[in-house]
Amino acid sequence: MGVASAMRQEDVLLPSYRDNGALLWRGVKMEEILLYWGGDERGNLSSGPPHDFPFCIPVGSQAPHAAGVAYALKFRKQQGVAVCLLGDGATSKGDMYEAMNFAGVHRLPVVFVVNNNQWAISVPLKLQTAAQTLAQKAIAAGFYGEQVDGNDIVAVREAANEAIDHARRGCGPRLIEALTYRLGDHTTADDAARYRLPQDVQMRWKEEPIARLRAYLVSQKAWGKAEEEELSSHCQREIDAAVERYLATSSRAPETMFEHLYKDLPAVYAAQREELEGLANA
Ligand SMILES: Cc1ncc(C[n+]2csc(CCOP(=O)(O)OP(=O)(O)O)c2C)c(N)n1
Numbered sequence: 452m453g454v455a456s457a458m459r460q461e462d463v464l465l466p467s468y469r470d471n472g473a474l475l476w477r478g479v480k481m482e483e484i485l486l487y488w489g490g491d492e493r494g495n496l497s498s499g500p501p502h503d504f505p506f507c508i509p510v511g512s513q514a515p516h517a518a519g520v521a522y523a524l525k526f527r528k529q530q531g532v533a534v535c536l537l538g539d540g541a542t543s544k545g546d547m548y549e550a551m552n553f554a555g556v557h558r559l560p561v562v563f564v565v566n567n568n569q570w571a572i573s574v575p576l577k578l579q580t581a582a583q584t585l586a587q588k589a590i591a592a593g594f595y596g597e598q599v600d601g602n603d604i605v606a607v608r609e610a611a612n613e614a615i616d617h618a619r620r621g622c623g624p625r626l627i628e629a630l631t632y633r634l635g636d637h638t639t640a641d642d643a644a645r646y647r648l649p650q651d652v653q654m655r656w657k658e659e660p661i662a663r664l665r666a667y668l669v670s671q672k673a674w675g676k677a678e679e680e681e682l683s684s685h686c687q688r689e690i691d692a693a694v695e696r697y698l699a700t701s702s703r704a705p706e707t708m709f710e711h712l713y714k715d716l717p718a719v720y721a722a723q724r725e726e727l728e729g730l731a732n733a
């Protein structure tokens with residue numbers, strides 16, 4: 452979210468599956484996000500900027516897309532910057548090295564933001580890479596990378612402003628490694644207690660970014676109990692309303708899964724679609 456708030460409308464977001472907050476900031480509605488995660492592609496016809504990319508599920512494949520988008524922006528002499536969000540695990544993929552290499556060679560307007568939450572499902576960072584930092588991977592591609600405290604929203608926003616501005620001025624790519632920690636399970640299908648100690652996780656809760664921001668604002672006398680309660684009930688109302696709108700959306704016919712895949716559907720899929728249509732009409 453700290454990164455998305457530093458973007459302009461004309462910039463292009465290439466998010467990973469973990470970046471709900473960035474999408475909300477870009478104007479995507481909660482019910483659209485729910486629709487997508489409910490398996491309905493209509494969620495991707497979102498209220499966000501039409502040039503933004505949808506959630507990227509294949510790890511790291513958004514990196515070469517970001518380099519390609521940045522190449523197109525430069526080629527067309529457009530103002531925007533491609534902002535690519537990805538995880539620590541994704542930085543081990545060939546996609547990332549290729550994307551950074553291409554971006555460096557062509558001095559492309561792209562910012563890679565690595566959400567280093569120390570885990571790629573059950574793989575800890577030390578088994579992910581022998582590099583001392585992820586930021587230094589940018590050096591080999593010929594551009595600047597820096598680490599930032601990813602639990603400090605002010606610092607993240609500042610680093611993102613600086614990097615995006617740098618890319619916008621035509622000075623080439625940047626990489627930001629935001630250091631944080633995945634406090635929860637990887638997904639609802641994961642049980643992180645099987646591979647890490649509860650006390651290690653407990654320690655990390657002290658750095659939880661929302662609590663930190665709250666403590667800072669309270670210390671500045673800019674926030675208090677009344678504001679907290681007001682915000683909390685406002686969010687609850689928004690969520691409840693979005694869930695209701697999502698649940699009220701009529702589901703699509705199963706055969707629509709074959710839409711938008713091919714101009715001319717191969718025979719094997721055409722037969723499957725007909726079978727489904729037959730079931731629906733039976
Ligand atoms: C190409 C590919 N391989 C494997 C997976 C399965 N998978 C989903 S998330 C994940 C871990 C990614 O870790 P990281 O890049 O650190 O992102 P995080 O989920 O921690 O934000 C894996 C291996 C996938 N989605 N895509």
Ligand SMILES: [Mg+2]
Nearest residue numbers: 538539570571
């Ligand atoms: Mg990770």
